[in-house]
Each structure stands twice: as structure tokens, then as C-alpha cells.
Amino acid sequence: xxxxxxxxxxxxxxxxxxxxxxxxxxxxxxxxxxxxxxxxxxxxxxxxxxxxxxxxxxxxxxxxxxxxxxxxxxxxxxxxxxxxxxxxxxxxxxxxxxxxxxxxxxxxxxxxxxxxxxxxxxxxxxxxxxxxxxxxxxxxxxxxxxxxxxxxxxxxxxxxxxxxxxxxxxxxxxxxxxxxxxxxxxxxxxxxxxxxxxxxxxxxxxxxxxxxxxxxxxxxxxxxxxxxxxxxxxxxxxxxxxxxxxxxxxxxxxxxxxxxxxxxxxxxxxxxxxxxxxxxxxxxxxxxxxxxxxxxxxxxxxxxxxxxxxxxxxxxxxxxxxxxxxxxxxxxxxxxxxxxxxxxxxxxxxxxxxxxxxxxxxxxxxxxxxxxxxxxxxxxxxxxxxxxxxxxxxxxxxxxxxxxxxxxxxxxxxxxxxxxxxxxxxxxxxxxxxxxxxxxxxxxxxxxxxxxxxxxxxxxxxxxxxxxxxxxxxxx
Numbered sequence: 001x002x003x004x005x006x007x008x009x010x011x012x013x014x015x016x017x018x019x020x021x022x023x024x025x026x027x028x029x030x031x032x033x034x035x036x037x038x039x040x041x042x043x044x045x046x047x048x049x050x051x052x053x054x055x056x057x058x059x060x061x062x063x064x065x066x067x068x069x070x071x072x073x074x075x076x077x078x079x080x081x082x083x084x085x086x087x088x089x090x091x092x093x094x095x096x097x098x099x100x101x102x103x104x105x106x107x108x109x110x111x112x113x114x115x116x117x118x119x120x121x122x123x124x125x126x127x128x129x130x131x132x133x134x135x136x137x138x139x140x141x142x143x144x145x146x147x148x149x150x151x152x153x154x155x156x157x158x159x160x161x162x163x164x165x166x167x168x169x170x171x172x173x174x175x176x177x178x179x180x181x182x183x184x185x186x187x188x189x190x191x192x193x194x195x196x197x198x199x200x201x202x203x204x205x206x207x208x209x210x211x212x213x214x215x216x217x218x219x220x221x222x223x224x225x226x227x228x229x230x231x232x233x234x235x236x237x238x239x240x241x242x243x244x245x246x247x248x249x250x251x252x253x254x255x256x257x258x259x260x261x262x263x264x265x266x267x268x269x270x271x272x273x274x275x276x277x278x279x280x281x282x283x284x285x286x287x288x289x290x291x292x293x294x295x296x297x298x299x300x301x302x303x304x305x306x307x308x309x310x311x312x313x314x315x316x317x318x319x320x321x322x323x324x325x326x327x328x329x330x331x332x333x334x335x336x337x338x339x340x341x342x343x344x345x346x347x348x349x350x351x352x353x354x355x356x357x358x359x360x361x362x363x364x365x366x367x368x369x370x371x372x373x374x375x376x377x378x379x380x381x382x383x384x385x386x387x388x389x390x391x392x393x394x395x396x397x398x399x400x401x402x403x404x405x406x407x408x409x410x411x412x413x414x415x416x417x418x419x420x421x422x423x424x425x426x427x428x429x430x431x432x433x434x435x436x437x438x439x440x441x442x443x444x445x446x447x448x449x450x451x452x453x454x455x456x457x458x459x460x461x462x463x464x465x466x467x468x469x470x471x472x473x474x475x476x
Contacts, residue, residue: 187395198445205437219444230364232378243404249357250284252387252403257288259414264321275322278307280329305332309340327376342382353385360388365459396446
């Protein structure tokens with residue numbers, strides 16, 4: 001039912017002077033009282049300092065009495081410069097001590113001295129020289145170095161011969177052999193042949209232009225959804241979990257750190273962000289801290305080599321924006337106390353990232369096999385992001401990873417949106433602009449080919465091999 005009563009929107013603005021005057025009338029006695037209290041508190045101090053100010057003024061006048069005006073101006077400029085320089089040095093030193101500690105700050109200062117910097121440089125050059133000398137020399141007449149473009153291109157057969165000759169010098173990894181750890185992950189020759197075929201199908205695509213290659217958008221979306229469904233997202237968990245694909249675990253970590261920093265800046269107004277990590281966290285967090293100007297607060301793990309909620313709580317400050325938990329950590333292979341850490345981050349309204357680059361495709365299936373896996377994923381209230389590498393135990397080609405967020409509200413801060421570019425609107429979901437669609441296709445093919453049973457079979461073999469205490473501890 002419509003009302004005949006009309007509301008005059010200008011009425012509040014017309015009454016503003018009246019309201020402001022009444023408010024000031026009420027506040028004026030309080031302001032006067034505060035002013036009198038401050039004067040009564042500061043008066044004794046000012047009275048004690050007055051003679052010293054007077055003496056300093058007289059001494060300065062006496063010293064400058066015989067100087068011409070231009071010298072006084074020069075002294076004023078020099079004094080101002082000296083005071084400014086000293087202030088900057090003290091400020092920078094305080095920041096250095098806060099970031100790297102007193103000992104490292106002293107060492108860096110000593111290394112910058114001319115008498116020591118030359119010695120340090122010479123010692124570094126000696127070490128670098130030894131490293132260069134230890135590297136194998138390229139003296140193969142069948143494989144000469146190519147330092148500039150050939151005047152005429154080589155034939156396809158010649159190039160393939162050269163590449164095969166080069167590859168013969170590398171370590172040749174075959175099915176059933178394991179001479180390296182963490183460099184490559186294999187699921188058999190049939191699986192590898194599938195990845196090579198998938199790569200060839202999509203070798204000439206660019207996911208930046210999904211209007212040209214719409215299938216790339218679907219493939220990437222599938223990989224993200226399949227990964228999320230294992231880790232507390234999807235239809236059986238938090239349906240809001242979303243994400244993006246990146247070029248590797250480090251890029252996923254850096255992408256998350258950029259999004260977290262920007263989120264904290266826009267939502268919480270934090271301009272000097274800090275991030276808490278355990279001393280077992282991956283080195284990529286140090287890299288990201290340098291890139292994005294985030295102060296890294298590193299705390300020691302406990303006797304069980306796991307980061308605890310208690311240690312995190314002691315390190316929280318008003319500038320803390322993010323806490324990192326590992327599942328598992330690379331140095332020790334154990335899962336941090338994610339649930340306890342999440343209680344702290346929920347209490348202080350902090351972001352919590354779980355680094356599952358190594359364990360993302362192992363821990364969920366180990367739990368299904370009956371191993372005692374602690375909660376570590378989006379099933380834990382407070383986990384806001386996760387990084388998971390498809391190119392590790394996801395058995396895909398090197399160069400793919402997944403970054404997951406608990407909501408689109410956080411993910412949007414990883415995007416770059418440029419509207420003022422003369423070339424038009426430019427929106428990029430991550431660091432890379434153009435990317436290889438072939439790698440996304442191999443990740444999709446790997447997950448679909450392995451399936452849940454395939455990953456459970458691999459995990460079962462992995463856990464059976466892990467019979468020593470240091471290996472079994474990954475699941476504790």
C-alpha cells in the first residue's frame with residue numbers, strides 16, 4: 001500500500017548547523033577541562049626546562065655572533081642535513097634489527113666497511129672461481145656451443161640429432177629406477193606416454209585467450225575442482241572453495257602472499273604487514289617476503305618438529321596478516337598442528353595458509369587407507385588458502401600447481417586489473433600473462449588417468465616403503 005507521506009531529504013542537511021552548534025556547546029566545557037589539565041601537568045616540566053632553553057639560546061647566539069650571515073646559513077643547512085642523515089640511519093638500523101636481528105645487522109654493517117668489503121669480495125670471487133672450474137667444460141666437437149643465431153637455420157633432423165646428443169649426457173631415469181628425490185615424479189611409462197600425447201594436442205594454445213581456446217578454461221576449472229574436492233572443498237565440503245593454476249609451488253605461494261597482502265591492506269588497513277612461519281617452512285616464503293615487502297617472523301618448531309598454535313600466538317602483533325602451516329614441511333616430513341594454529345588465527349582474525357605442495361595428493365588418500373592423518377585442509381575452520389602441486393605426487397608434467405582459496409572474496413586480490421592502459425582493459429589472474437595450455441592439459445590428463453584408486457595405490461606403496469620412524473612421522 002503506497003503512503004502519501006513524503007520525506008524531505010534536505011531536512012537533515014538544513015538542520016546540520018543547529019546540531020553542530022548544540023554538540024559543540026556540550027563538548028566545550030569538556031575540552032576546556034582537558035586543556036587545563038594538560039597545562040597543569042606540563043607547566044612544571046616547562047618551567048624546569050625554561051632555564052636550559054635560555055642558556056642554550058644564549059650560547060648559540062654567542063657562538064654565531066661573529067659570523068657573517070652566509071656562514072650561519074651554511075651551518076644551518078649542514079646541521080639539518082646531518083640530523084636528517086642520522087635520523088635515516090637510525091630508522092634503517094631499527095628496521096634491520098627488527099627484520100634480521102642484531103647479530104646479522106652488525107655483520108652486514110661490518111661487511112660494508114671499505115676495509116672489509118674488499119676482502120669479502122675477494123673471498124667470494126675465489127669461491128665462485130672454484131665453482132666455475134668444477135663445472136664440466138663444453139669441448140664436444142659434435143655438440144658445439146651456440147652463442148649467436150646461425151646464419152641459416154638447421155634442418156629438423158639435424159636439430160633432433162643435436163638434442164638427442166645433448167640429452168644423452170643427462171641422467172636417464174627409467175621406470176623402476178629412483179636416483180633422484182623430488183626432481184621428478186613418475187607413474188609408469190603408460191602414464192608418461194599419455195602426458196606426452198596430451199601435451200602435443202595442446203602444444204599450440206594460450207590460456208590467456210579463453211575466447212579462442214574455450215576448452216582451456218574448462219580443463220583448468222576441472223583441475224582446480226578435482227583438487228579442491230580432495231581437500232575439504234567441493235560438493236561434500238566447502239562449496240565456496242575456488243582457485244587458480246600456477247606454474248609451480250613457489251608461484252602458488254607467491255600468488256597467495258600477494259593476495260593476502262592486498263586483502264589485508266584493503267580490508268584491515270594494514271600497511272606494514274607481517275607473516276608468521278615456522279623455521280621448517282619452505283624457502284619460497286623468504287622470497288615472497290622480499291618481493292612483497294612483508295616482514296617475516298620466523299618461530300621455532302617444537303621438539304616434534306611441528307609448528308604449534310602456542311608458538312604462533314606468542315608471535316602475533318597488530319600487523320600480523322598471515323600464518324603459514326605446512327602439510328607436511330619439506331625438512332622433516334611432518335604435518336604442523338593446523339587445528340591448534342587455526343584456533344589462534346580465528347581468534348585474531350588472521351589468514352591461515354596450509355602449504356600442501358608436497359602432501360596434497362598423498363595425505364587425503366593416506367587417510368582413506370586408514371592412516372592417522374590429522375585434519376589439515378579446508379575441513380578445519382580458519383584455513384583460508386592452500387597450495388597443492390599437481391607436478392609432484394599429482395604425477396603431472398613439471399610446471400603446474402594449484403592455489404586454492406576458501407572464498408572468491410580472497411581470490412580476487414590475486415588478480416591484476418588495469419583499466420587505464422592505452423591498449424584497453426587488461427585483467428590477468430596471476431603473474432604470467434601468456435601461458436602454455438599444454439601443461440594444463442597434462443595436469444588434467446594426469447588426474448583423470450590416475451583417479452582416486454590410482455592415487456591410493458601410489459600412496460599405499462609410498463606408505464609401505466616408509467617403515468622408518470622418520471618417514472612414518474609424516475602421518476602423525
